[in-house]
Amino acid sequence: xxxxxxxxxxxxxxxxxxxxxxxxxxxxxxxxxxxxxxxxxxxxxxxxxxxxxxxxxxxxxxxxxxxxxxxxxxxxxxxxxxxxxxxxxxxxxxxxxxxxxxxxxxxxxxxxx
Amino acid sequence: xxxxxxxxxxxxxxxxxxxxxxxxxxxxxxxxxxxxxxxxxxxxxxxxxxxxxxxxxxxxxxxxxxxxxxxxxxxxxxxxxxxxxxxxxxxxxxxxxxxxxxxxxxxxx
Numbered sequence: 001x002x003x004x005x006x007x008x009x010x011x012x013x014x015x016x017x018x019x020x021x022x023x024x025x026x027x028x029x030x031x032x033x034x035x036x037x038x039x040x041x042x043x044x045x046x047x048x049x050x051x052x053x054x055x056x057x058x059x060x061x062x063x064x065x066x067x068x069x070x071x072x073x074x075x076x077x078x079x080x081x082x083x084x085x086x087x088x089x090x091x092x093x094x095x096x097x098x099x100x101x102x103x104x105x106x107x108x109x110x111x112x113x
Numbered sequence: 114x115x116x117x118x119x120x121x122x123x124x125x126x127x128x129x130x131x132x133x134x135x136x137x138x139x140x141x142x143x144x145x146x147x148x149x150x151x152x153x154x155x156x157x158x159x160x161x162x163x164x165x166x167x168x169x170x171x172x173x174x175x176x177x178x179x180x181x182x183x184x185x186x187x188x189x190x191x192x193x194x195x196x197x198x199x200x201x202x203x204x205x206x207x208x209x210x211x212x213x214x215x216x217x218x219x220x221x222x
Binding site: 031033035037042043044045048050055056089091093095098099100101102103104106107109 | 143144146148154155156158161163199201203206207208209210211212213214215
């Protein structure tokens with residue numbers, strides 16, 4: 001069964017550093033997403049990406065965050081200057097179109113120290 | 114935005130018992146999925162079920178879209194069923210999923 005692949009699985013970074021989280025969505029999917037989950041809390045939407053541009057973003061997705069699809073397969077989330085409160089599990093997901101089921105990656109656990 | 118409520122918040126079962134988890138949502142949806150988050154934090158898709166009934170082994174789910182709720186049934190529970198179960202919906206014509214707060218299930222021997 002096709003998978004969404006995320007790397008790295010764990011990342012520890014110092015406050016103020018930039019981090020890039022990487023994802024390879026399923027190849028024939030059109031919509032790509034980033035979600036995050038702070039420890040013990042529910043999963044929150046960050047951003048959706050369609051046709052090489054952001055289609056929707058949440059209030060969490062401020063100027064510190066950016067997304068990019070640099071080639072035909074990778075989808076990245078960049079946090080420019082990490083804060084302690086950015087520590088969370090970050091999930092990438094994709095689906096073929098609106099109204100279709102999502103496939104989530106295994107997540108990247110980001111710890112900011 | 115759409116509201117998603119799950120009940121119960123916590124559930125403790127003995128191995129072999131059956132359970133029903135509920136998800137209520139406040140608006141019409143084009144997508145509803147049930148996920149199991151395992152102890153390693155991975156989100157495992159259980160069902161894509163915006164309407165109707167599906168079964169997969171010991172698990173089944175029913176969504177009554179007109180009444181805005183979905184139920185997840187777990188039969189003959191096993192310790193490996195432990196974890197958090199999330200319901201997530203996409204409202205109207207939106208693509209993003211809104212998650213509920215989850216049901217934490219613990220299955221004991």
